[in-house]
Amino acid sequence: MFYRLSGVHHNSYKSDSKLFPVRADRNAVIFFLVLGVAAPFLIPSLYLNSYILPWLIWTAAVLGLNLVTGWAGQLHLGYAAVMAVGAYSAVHAAKFGIPWEFALLIGGLASSLIGSLFAFTALRVKGLYLALTTLAMQFVMDWVLTHSPAISGGSHASLQAPTFALLGQKITSDAGLYYVAFGWCVLVTIFMLNLKRTGLGRALVAVREKDFAAAILGVNSFYYKVVAFAASSFIAGVTGALLVATFYFLAAPEQFAVNVSIQVLAMVIIGGLGSIIGSYMGAALILLMPGVVNQIFSSVAEIMGWNWVSKRWPISRMQPMAR
Amino acid sequence: MDWIFLAELTVNGALTGLLYSLVAIGLVLIYKSSAVPNLAQGALTMLGAYIVLAFSHNLGWSLWIAIPLSVVIMFFVGIGIERVALRRLAGRPIVMILMMTMGLDIFLRGTTLAIWGGSSRSMNLGVSYDPFFVGDMLLSRIHILGAGVAIALFVAFMLFFRTRMGIRLRAISDDYLASWSVGISVEGGVGLSWGLASIVAVATGVIWGEVQGVDQSLSLLLLKGLTVAVLGGLDSILGAIVAGIILGIMESVGSFYLDAIVGGGSRELIVAAVLILTVMIRPHGLFGRHDIERI
Numbered sequence: 001m002f003y004r005l006s007g008v009h010h011n012s013y014k015s016d017s018k019l020f021p022v023r024a025d026r027n028a029v030i031f032f033l034v035l036g037v038a039a040p041f042l043i044p045s046l047y048l049n050s051y052i053l054p055w056l057i058w059t060a061a062v063l064g065l066n067l068v069t070g071w072a073g074q075l076h077l078g079y080a081a082v083m084a085v086g087a088y089s090a091v092h093a094a095k096f097g098i099p100w101e102f103a104l105l106i107g108g109l110a111s112s113l114i115g116s117l118f119a120f121t122a123l124r125v126k127g128l129y130l131a132l133t134t135l136a137m138q139f140v141m142d143w144v145l146t147h148s149p150a151i152s153g154g155s156h157a158s159l160q161a162p163t164f165a166l167l168g169q170k171i172t173s174d175a176g177l178y179y180v181a182f183g184w185c186v187l188v189t190i191f192m193l194n195l196k197r198t199g200l201g202r203a204l205v206a207v208r209e210k211d212f213a214a215a216i217l218g219v220n221s222f223y224y225k226v227v228a229f230a231a232s233s234f235i236a237g238v239t240g241a242l243l244v245a246t247f248y249f250l251a252a253p254e255q256f257a258v259n260v261s262i263q264v265l266a267m268v269i270i271g272g273l274g275s276i277i278g279s280y281m282g283a284a285l286i287l288l289m290p291g292v293v294n295q296i297f298s299s300v301a302e303i304m305g306w307n308w309v310s311k312r313w314p315i316s317r318m319q320p321m322a323r
Numbered sequence: 324m325d326w327i328f329l330a331e332l333t334v335n336g337a338l339t340g341l342l343y344s345l346v347a348i349g350l351v352l353i354y355k356s357s358a359v360p361n362l363a364q365g366a367l368t369m370l371g372a373y374i375v376l377a378f379s380h381n382l383g384w385s386l387w388i389a390i391p392l393s394v395v396i397m398f399f400v401g402i403g404i405e406r407v408a409l410r411r412l413a414g415r416p417i418v419m420i421l422m423m424t425m426g427l428d429i430f431l432r433g434t435t436l437a438i439w440g441g442s443s444r445s446m447n448l449g450v451s452y453d454p455f456f457v458g459d460m461l462l463s464r465i466h467i468l469g470a471g472v473a474i475a476l477f478v479a480f481m482l483f484f485r486t487r488m489g490i491r492l493r494a495i496s497d498d499y500l501a502s503w504s505v506g507i508s509v510e511g512g513v514g515l516s517w518g519l520a521s522i523v524a525v526a527t528g529v530i531w532g533e534v535q536g537v538d539q540s541l542s543l544l545l546l547k548g549l550t551v552a553v554l555g556g557l558d559s560i561l562g563a564i565v566a567g568i569i570l571g572i573m574e575s576v577g578s579f580y581l582d583a584i585v586g587g588g589s590r591e592l593i594v595a596a597v598l599i600l601t602v603m604i605r606p607h608g609l610f611g612r613h614d615i616e617r618i
Contacts, residue, residue, distance in 0.1 A: 075418055121603060127417045128360050129602045132553060136598040139546065143592050147585060262425055269422050 017197050036182050040175035049174045049247075055284055056178075056185040057243050062267045062279040063188045064235030069265065070274035071201065072228035073208030074122045078134040079236060079264050081141035082118070084256030086111035086237020087244045088151055091251050094162045100245065101166060107241035108234040114141075115233020119226045138258050145253040158252035164245040177246040184242055188235055192276050204228055205274075331460040332575045338462065340571015341470035342534065345527040346548025347555065347563035348476055349520040355496045355558040356516035359409060362424040365545030366431035367521055371397050372528030372537045373435050376444055386448065393525050401521030405514045432542050441539055446532035469530035476523060477564050492516060496558065546591075550598040556611020566609060570597060 004024075010016040020026040040048060065079050090107030094100055121133040145152050153159045164171045164180065171177060195201035203224045206214035211221040244251045263286055271282025346364055353361040361367075374396055378389035408427060412420050450468055454461040483489045494502045495512040502509050531541055551570050555562025574593050581589035601608060 069418070075421070121599070125602055125606050128421065129553075129606050131417075131421055132360075132549065133599050133602045136546075136550075136595040136602075139591060139595040140599070143588070143595070147588060259429075262429070265418075266422060266426070269418065273418075 019193060019197065033186070036186070039182075040178055045174040048178050051288065053178050053181045054243075054247050055287055056181045057239060057247060058264070058267065058283040058287055059280050060181075060185045060188040061236060061239045061243075061264055062271065062283045063192050063276065064232045064239060065264050065268050066271075066274060066276075066279050067192065067195070067204075067235065068228045068232035069268055070272075071195065071204040071208060072225060073204075074119075074225060074228065075127065075131040075265075076118065076134050076229075076232075077131050077258075077261050077265060078118055078138035078141065080256040080258070080260035081138045082111050082115045082233045082236040083240030083243070083260075084141060084145060084251075084253070085114045085240070086233075087240035087251050087256065088145070088159070090237070090241030091159055091161045091244055092151075094245075095159075099168075100162075100164055104238050104241050104245075108237040111233045111237025111240070112230045115236065116226055116230045118233075119229035122225050122229065123222055135258070135261075138261050142253060142257055145256070152251075152253055158250040160250050161244050161248075171246075180246050181242060184238065188239075189276060191235075200224075200227070327459045329576070331462075332579055333572050334457075334460060334462060335466065336572040336575025337568045338466040338470045338571070339575065340551070340567040340569065341473040341564070342466065342527075342530060342567075343544070343547045343551045343570060344473045344563045344567030345469065345476070345523065345530065346544050347551035347567060348473070348480070348560055349523040349527065350548055350552040351555075351558060351560050351563050352480070352516050352520040352523065354552070355560075356492050357409070357413075357495075357513040359420055360424065360549075360557070361517075361520065362421065362545060362549075363404075363427035363431060364520065364524065364548060365542035366428040366435075367397070367401070367524040368527045368531065368544055369435060369537070369539070369541035370400070370431055370528070371521070371525035372446070372532040372541060373439050375525065375529055376439075376446065376532070376537055379447075380444070390525065390529060394522050397521040397525045398518040401517040401519070401524075402514045404521075405517035409517070410510060410513075428542065428545070432539060436539060443536035443538040444532075445536055446529060448529065448533040450533060465530070465533050469534070472526055472530060473564065473567070476526065477560060480519075480560050488515070546598075547594055550594050550601075552608075553598060553606075554601045554608055556608030558612055559608070559610035562608055562610035570594070573597065 004022055008021050010021075015021075020029070035042075039052060043052065061079070061083060065076060068074050068076050086107035088107075089110035090100075090103045093103035093106045098106065118134055118137060121137075122130055125133065149157075164177070166180070171180060196205075203214070203219045204227075206217060206219050207221045207224050207228075214221050214224075240256065243255075248255060267282035267286045268279065269282070270285055271278030271280070346368060349364045349367070350361055353359055353364075371393060374393040375386070375389050378384050378392055379386050382389075384392075404427065408423055409420070412423055448465070450465045453464070455464050455467060456462075484493055491502075491507050492512050492515065494505075494507055495509050499509050502512075527544070528537070528541065531544060535541070547570070551566045552563055554570060555564070555566030574590050577593045578590045581593070585592075
């Protein structure tokens with residue numbers, strides 16, 4: 001691609017660590033922010049809530065996974081399980097009568113706790129073996145979800161989420177739900193944008209590039225791996241809770257099964273490890289592509305007079321790999 | 324607790340475990356030669372079973388023609404996958420290779436679902452469903468047959484790795500650069516190992532298709548095969564056989580006791596726990612080489 005920093009010279013440390021070294025970047029971000037705020041007035045609510053809203057939420061999830069996979073370089077195939085922890089604990093907390101703000105926080109912290117367990121495998125192995133262990137942990141989590149009626153409400157059951165509310169205001173309108181997702185996505189994006197400017201972000205990159213070289217520089221790779229897993233799991237937990245609260249409206253184990261984990265990782269990789277704008281695009285591609293391709297196929301089939309292409313991906317209910 | 328029942332659980336577990344070994348052998352063959360963890364082995368197994376079915380049921384040919392024909396087709400499918408998808412990924416980060424094989428898995432599952440649909444079909448191998456009595460123990464005939472196939476494949480590969488071609492494969496698994504420098508075609512060898520793994524997938528597919536019917540769930544054998552392969556050491560065929568027996572027995576006996584406590588379905592839990600514990604305690608498995616990445 002273009003080397004966009006060409007001709008940009010830094011004379012001071014301050015200018016080097018600016019958020020946007022290229023002015024066009026800042027303008028583009030402002031443009032998209034305005035577009036995002038104005039979206040409910042520009043886009044019909046059907047498209048807004050069945051395409052844009054899940055896209056933003058999944059983007060937040062992808063950014064969270066990018067923190068651990070892209071920045072800290074640790075493979076994570078159990079991300080959906082961590083999201084499930086957040087979703088279920090937040091929904092249970094909300095059902096218990098705790099306001100949603102705190103319920104989301106509880107979801108995030110619970111995820112953080114469980115997600116740090118994944119980190120302990122990362123302290124021992126890396127690469128393929130880390131991937132396999134996190135995959136196995138995902139299966140364990142699936143099993144726990146489907147086999148403990150206290151959490152999931154029984155096997156093949158789903159848990160109805162109470163109406164989402166913030167600051168005592170019930171949020172039920174399409175635009176309101178969209179703004180919640182948008183706000184969370186913006187928050188996570190700001191966090192990730194600033195991450196590379198902080199010591200934490202640089203330490204994570206050092207751990208990714210070579211852990212013992214990082215150790216020589218005085219970066220405690222064990223500590224930063226745990227931090228990366230905990231922070232990414234917090235994002236995952238809140239995202240999972242918001243996904244249930246604003247999009248699915250009920251929590252079911254299949255929403256957080258192993259294929260979802262694989263899809264989120266695919267979003268990260270397609271977008272590019274450690275890339276923020278890539279996370280948006282990767283999520284969009286994986287989320288919207290099956291529907292688009294299916295439409296293309298079915299319209300081609302109609303033109304050609306075939307009838308074997310079934311509408312396997314219902315477009316109205318965007319969920320990655322709904323099987 | 325009577326001892327005959329425990330013995331029956333153990334023997335049946337060992338036989339089932341040997342069937343898992345079939346999947347694991349395919350994984351090990353590929354990992355051994357190219358250090359690629361083939362997460363599509365489950366889907367390849369399913370594809371093998373479907374191709375056999377396509378010949379034997381849709382075209383009505385005898386199984387004795389259908390199976391060899393499928394072996395030939397799958398051999399070239401395996402080589403083709405390596406040529407098209409994996410070769411250009413050589414030397415790339417492991418996450419890319421993992422995602423590629425996972426993508427292959429999803430692709431193969433989607434394709435078979437589109438072509439053959441989701442309904443379960445039976446293999447009709449002609450093996451009797453009557454139990455086989457050893458003393459007072461009831462054993463399933465197809466499991467005995469499958470265990471026999473697993474042992475036969477193990478012996479065949481042990482002999483194969485002593486032939487000239489087999490020695491080349493071993494050299495490749497030792498060191499790419501050294502193999503290149505003495506004139507061994509590394510690409511050819513890796514392709515061959517994919518072909519062999521696909522042949523194993525046909526055998527696995529036929530046996531498992533007879534055991535549980537041919538449908539999408541065949542691809543879920545991957546997790547068990549992977550656990551067996553990791554437990555035995557990802558580059559050891561002997562390990563795959565031994566670990567298969569161990570996992571089978573643990574699963575069968577363990578789930579009998581655990582199911583009573585947690586209310587059913589503890590098999591997957593045991594498999595996942597074995598995988599996690601193996602990686603945490605002994606990542607190179609029982610018989611694997613020690614040079615596995617550790618921190």
